[in-house]
Amino acid sequence: MPFLQPKVTPLPPGIDLTGKSAVVTGASAGLGLETARQLLTLNLTTLILAVRNESKGATCIKNLLQDPAIKSKKPTIKVLKLDVNDNNCITTFSKTLPQTLPTLDILILNAGISRLKHNPSPSGHEESVQVNYLSNALLLAELLPYLNASAEKTGSPTRITWLGSRMHQTMTSFPKKSPLDTCDSVLEYMDGGDTVSPLYRYADSKVLCAMFMYSLAPRLDASKIMLNMVCPGMVDTAISDFLPIYWRLPVNLVKAVRARSVEAGGWLIVNAAVVAGPESHGRFLEDKEVLEVSKYIRSEAGKNVQEKLWEETMDELKKLTTLPREFE
Template sequence: MPFFQPSVSPLPENISLRGQTAIVTGASQGIGTEIVAQLLERSISTVVLAVRNVAKGEEARKAILGRPSVKKGMDTKAVVKVMKLEAEDYGSVKSFADDFSKEFGELHLLMLNAGIGILERDILPTTHEKTIQVNYLSNVLLLLLLYPLLTNTATTTGTPTRITWTGSRMHTSSSLLTGKKPLAPSSTVLGHFDSKESWVPFTRYGDSKLLCLLFMYEMTNHDDGGKVVQNSFCPGMVNTGMSDVLPIYLRVPVNMVKALRARSVDVAGWVALNTAVVVGGESHGQFYADKEVVEPAPWFRSAEGRRVQKMLWNETVDEMAKYTKVPAWMKKV
């Protein structure tokens, strides 16, 4: 990967999202906030900021609505609402989905953007390691809970709805893909990542993004995208506060690299919306780096990659069945 990132062209000027409803998770800062702003600039009718901290979400909402570009482009009747979503807690995910479905009759776009990158291992009351829970498992539960609304909206409008994951090229650094922490023959995928032995602080974010991609790739074997188009994107290195979790001796050099290499959040927003609203049905099941489709690494096609993908799918089916009715198409393989 070159040190300097390639330039990214702005979005087409003729995009209008009037009449559409979107959810953006992790919308109180960084890329999430920018996605909300750019949706409003393109006249989306309803957008929900799904955030863990409602007060911080309200501050982000106020700042977004104060932008001149948003005032210029937004629908004067647009609904911009902040709703609580704590991805560490399955109960909060379920409450959010229930409340949203009761209040809003349609959903055209689900942006699964919430994510964390931490350096300390933490096992949550769900029994899962925190990064895996927040970045992967809770996103899957939210997707499944809202999937009926997405399919119903597609049926009503005659146009496919969208699910877009914020992914990362860092999935290639996963301890599974590199073989540095291989999956034992007797282990489960989720059990492996919950174990202390698998913990590698600087690859755990990549581990979680690998799981998201594996799930998406397998889901395309069960759903052809005729009703709901699902894809993922990597925005590249972006100048956000994500590095703030690093200790000072690491934060300083990382911030120096960011100063030279990182993109601004508005460019990251172009990458996100290109994947979410510009590319068409051909993007179903695809991973985009910047605005280009990236072919899966050879590991995904290997016998081990295929084995892990199917194992993860089956384990995820069992996990989700504890909290919601798993749809008929989500069969074990």
Template sequence: MPLIQPSVPPLPPGIDLSGKTAVVTGATAGIGLEISRLLLTLKVSNLILAARNVSKGETVRQSLMSDPVVKSTNPNATIKVLKLDTENYSSVQEFASSFKTEFTDLHLLMLNAGIGTMAREFASTGHEKNIQVNYLSNALLSLALLPTLEATASKTGEPARVTWTGSRMHMRTSLTGKLALKQGEGLLKHFDEAEGIPSYARYGDSKLLGALFQLELANRYGADKVIFNNFCPGVINTGMSDVLPIYFRIPVNLVKMIMARSPQKAAWIALNAGVVVGSESHGQFLADMSVLEPCDFIKSEEGQRIQKLLWKETCAEMGGLIPLPAWMTGPN
């Protein structure tokens, strides 16, 4: 990424989300909060804030309802807080169930919740925490809400949308060189058990899995009912670096001082992926506002082998949690 990031244009005029329902995960701070605010100014009718801390979510809900711009443009919006802890599957399943109890339609699912822990940590599922939060829980929530998304598309006559917050860091995977995946080795097990994965690579590895999953999904599932994509907003001035060790936080914060974009501009990039770009983005990665060709690793023979393996393992993992559609488990 260049030292000076290119300028980001605002969203095109005329976007009107009246009558639509959107879910934003990681909605209480940073990019997620600004996505939520922007959705409200674009007149979304129902906004669900998925929050790990419900009390904080309620505080954010009140602040959004009292925002002068929101009050003037969308005073009748419904804003609902639902609990979602992406470190465990049961919370994801409970969120999906609670959502479907209260809402019949879903037009836009913005999967923004994410972490970037450098230490080797594990979620309650037993999986490495970055992989759990940034990939596996996103996959589960996407699939759990897919029937609702599809039903909504059938009603409206236009595709529903699922957009993941990705990262260019997926191009710097640890699955190269001495940490390459061995023949016969399980991919998820590799990330759970492998020794020596650089701390900075854990985040990128988790984002790589998201990019691979969506590419393989697009090979099997058309864009007529639901468009899936993922995007990188670039370097953004958020508090995500606050959890880093001091020796790493200082240089990261210096980089942010020099080149970081505002969370508001990140929201423009996010909703470009979520509501502006069309079927050409299905399964694709957007760098800022443009679809980017898959990186060399993904296009390589090994990358393609891992993409198929990830799909198989993800189907096995998700199939133990929710019923899967037949197109996921059939041959391709």
């Protein structure tokens, strides 16, 4: 990838989301909040901010409704608590959402973290594995019957856009150190404190996400659910604030030269969620372009890891929920 990112063009004119509903996870700041804002400017009727901090979410609603581009549209905006580092909270959210919204048109899986330090989640898994991968898999498993039913009621596919990272192609440890060569389990490899280098942890978690999408999409009825994954590139958000100062300074310097604005990043997410056509189902979008499956994932070793990951993930999810038929 070139150092300078290609210019991002705005969304095409004429998008009208009147009568549509959307859920954005991790919507209290950064790309999640900007994506929510852009959807509302496109006449979205109902928006759910799925956030960990409900008080912060309430402040976001107040600010959104004061935005001149949104205020006159008078949308309905609500907050639902969703802590993606808490399986019980995910289950509660999944039961509450259908009671709050009869149907859902757009689901944007934005919530995620990037960490250098190995940190166990309350679930017992490494935190980035839990937050970036397993929580989204659980959320999809629990919501899938509702999403299918929504499509049947509205007559249009429910659209799911999951934020990924193109780093899963270039910055992963998997091709160099196959999980199945070093551990009996893919998740065991990812959970280990000394098996994954801190520099690879984020990208490796995004490999899991991409593999899961590639496994799940063919099992879905595309006339009811359209699933894609998008990378908005390097965006000027606070995601690097967790870094120690000796890393944060050079990263922030690179961001100052290279990063896209949050608005431009939001254009790419909204493009994947409402503009991209059926050709994007089960595919990874780099900016607005559909990419070929990464060289590693389509290799024999990658296929083996993807198959094993699906089996292990289903075993994990069975402990937490009843799997829909697409997951069996």
